[in-house]
Structures are given as structure tokens and as C-alpha cells.
Amino acid sequence: MSTIKYAPLPVFIMDEEMNILAQSDEAAALFGEVQHFLEIVDEDSQNKARKRLGQKKKIKTELVMHSRKAKMSLYTVNCKWEQDKAHVICVEEDSQIRILSEKIEQHTARLSETDLELLLQKERLEKAMNRVIELSGPFIHLSNNMVLIPLFGDLFEEVIMKNEHRLLRQIDEETVDRVIIDFNGIGQIDERGVAALEHLIWEFQLMGVQIYLTGVTPDHSQWLHQYHFQANVKSISNLGQVIHQFFTTA
Template sequence: MTTTSQFNGLPLPAYTLDRQLVIIEGSAEAIELFGDCRIFTDIVDEESLNKAKTLLSSEVLQPKFELNFISRKGELFLADVYGKRSDSGSLSLVVVPKDNQLERVANQLAKLRERLRETDYDLFQEKERTVELLQRVRELSAPYIQLDANRLLVPLFGDLTEEQVQAFSPRLLANIYETRAETVIFDLTAMGKITDGGLQQLADLLQSLTIMGTASIFTGVKPEHAKHLHQMQAKLPMRFLSSLQQVLSSNRWTS
């Protein structure tokens, strides 16, 4: 490719191409930006390649269009291309870079992706913390109170779900083993509904208490609780009293 006088003094990349898009002439600015190339499409980015071939091969050339280019340094940038076809069929093109707009957008996109990755990590940490706090809330939803050497009180709060019973059961069983408590009093006064999963987990807990030789007493039972607990009463040794005050004042339930 040679430089001809028609481009002298032109401060922009410019080319003259034949019908096969072979570069006939190029400006000094074009050589500086893209190097010494033989075919115009060699400097066009792959994503713009089909567009460039279609537009430049058309008999009716658009006076202005956009293409992505790759410089000789490997830099990607967007440019406006101004073109004109001569009577002989050759093309005269002037490439006007769009002030590194594509590079700036690409940098902004990279920064945005990095922020999203950081946000995802922060959200993951918050999720882990939330799970831990939720587990702690479930454990505390059934705190046990040691009334004396033989009795533990377990006041239940909120809905009795599978997750809730699974959360407080290990601590309760461990405490019973350490204190050798003979009776566990479950107070349902502040408890909401009982789910099917919660009922099954409660049955498993009571079975474990029976094996350990620990009696179970239920108090504060509401009508909506009774129909669920009645199903277990036939299978497990369970005792019921109307109020916690009655349990605490009745010596016959202490052993």
C-alpha cells in the first residue's frame, strides 16, 4: 500500500479500495493507526465484518455508517465511516473514530460487572448471616427453663414447624441428659398453629424423651392444637393439664 498526494494533510485515516476491498491507497494517519494492511476488512472487528462486506459491496453506498475497528495495537474502537463510490467502482473511505466512546463504555461495563460481582458476594454474606440468625431465632423460640432438679419448662412461641423443632431439639435433649431431668413441661399458651412437619418432628422428640425415661406434660393446649396432639396421645405417653399454674402446683406431676 502506498501513500498518495490526495491524502496529504488529511488528519484522519482514509483509504481508496477496489471492488474486492483491497486497499489501493491509504493516508499516513491510516498507516499510523492500523499499520500497513492489504485488505480493508483486516482492520474491521469480527462483529462488524459481515456488516462491512454487505455495505461496501452494495452498488448504492451509504454516505455514512458505523463499524468497529481494531488498531495495530489491538485496541477496539467504534468509528463513523464516510464513503463515496467513483464511476470506476473504486471506494473512497474516511474513518472518523468516535472519541474512544466504545472504550469508555467497555470500561464502564467492566466496572459494572466488578461491582455486580462484589454485590453478589455481599448478598451471599448477608444471606449466610440471615440463615444463621434465622436458625438462632428458631432455637430461641423454644427456650428451656430449669424449674428444679427434676423439671424443665419449654414455652413454645409462634408456629410449630419442622424447622423449629429440629432447631431446639438437640439442645433440649443434651440438657436433659446433663441434668437428668425427669419431666419436661411443654407450654403451648403462646404457640400458633402446628404444621404436619412440626407434628412429626414433635412425635420424634417425644419418642426420644420416652427412651431417655423423661415424662412429657403439655399445658396451655388450644382447641386447634388438641386435634393434632390427640393423634400422638394413643402412641406416646403424654399428659395434659389445663394451665402451667396447675402443673407447677401439682406435686403428683413432679416425678
């Protein structure tokens, strides 16, 4: 079990249940003392990790992982099985992805704090609710020509209508040709909300903007299908993957 201790990369040896049997000093320094491999894999990547790494053959894949230096980073994971043991090497991809992910998390945290603070002021409840709705579609620059619009709460018509003018104005005033709409913070969806979103996407596209959807869950997909969502958009399941794709192909 000590043969990988001095390996110059983060290396793990794990069994068929993904229990860690040994790890290199580099792995311990980066991830800490790990008992089970999924401890350091982001929740959204855990099913992928089970399926890909459990195939018992030489595999190369990408997983979003948690380390001591960053809560969320994209790693290239190489796995090779020898009988009932797997040798796993984890190499961090672009640090830019980690920086962008942390920026998004910080924005979400600020939104939550603002939401709570406003809602506690009962005499300003109506104004607070309107402000929360307006904050449900922030405009986050990922690069000079690409922005992220994460949606929060339930996707109702009011959420889109209260944000539509501001978002269109920002698109018009800046050089933007890619917009990523993130569904990770969306709860329920109703028919009028889908129609309003479809109209907003159509207006974006009239301005020459390519639209991408990410974070769409099976429940979201069912609602979108039920309410006949037909916008011409590209769907990518993982936000880290879409950012990685754009920044590595730019």
C-alpha cells in the first residue's frame, strides 16, 4: 500500500466499493485523508463517477471535485483496474473554472442573505418580494462576450417579466454573443412561466445571442415537455462542463 506514497501526482487506490485503500502524499495534501472516493466528488458528478469508474477498464473522464484549496474544481480522472483494485489519478483542469465557480457561489450566497434580510422586515414585505424576483436573474460576466444568468425560485411568468427589460437592456448595451441560463436554482415551473421564458429566449436570439441551458433536472425536462417548450437552445447538463468547453476552445 506504500508504493504510491511518493507519486508526484494525486493518486488513489480504491476497491470495488470505492473505498480508499491507499493514497499518495500529493493526494492527501490536496484532498485530505479520504476514506471513500465519493467524499471528494461533487454531488452532481457522483452518479457519473460510479458509472464511469465502475466499468473495470481503463477510463478517462472529467469530474467536479472538492479539494482543500477550492470547493469546486474540474478534474481529469484517469482510472485503471487491476483485478479488484483501481488506480485513480486526479489532475486539475483549468483554474479559471474554479475561480468562476467560486464567483457564482459567492453571488448566490449574497442573494440568499439579501433575501432573508428583506423578508424579515414585515412592513416592507411586498417591496422585498419584488426585489427578490428582480434578483432571480442576475447578469454575471464569465468573459467579455459570455454571461451567466442563474435563475432562482419557481419559474413563473412574474419572474421573467420583472427581469426581461433589464436583461435585454444589458445584452443590448454590451458585446454579448453567448448566454448560459442556469436552472440549478429553479424549483417548480408553470405553463405561463415556460411561455415567458421562451419569449425571452426568442428576443435574445433576435439580438444574435446563442442560448445554452444548464442544470436542467429530469423534473424540469418533464415540465418543459408538458408545456411544449420549443425554443432553439443547446442543453448542457453540467455548468462546469460548459464553462470548460468554452474556455478550452476559445
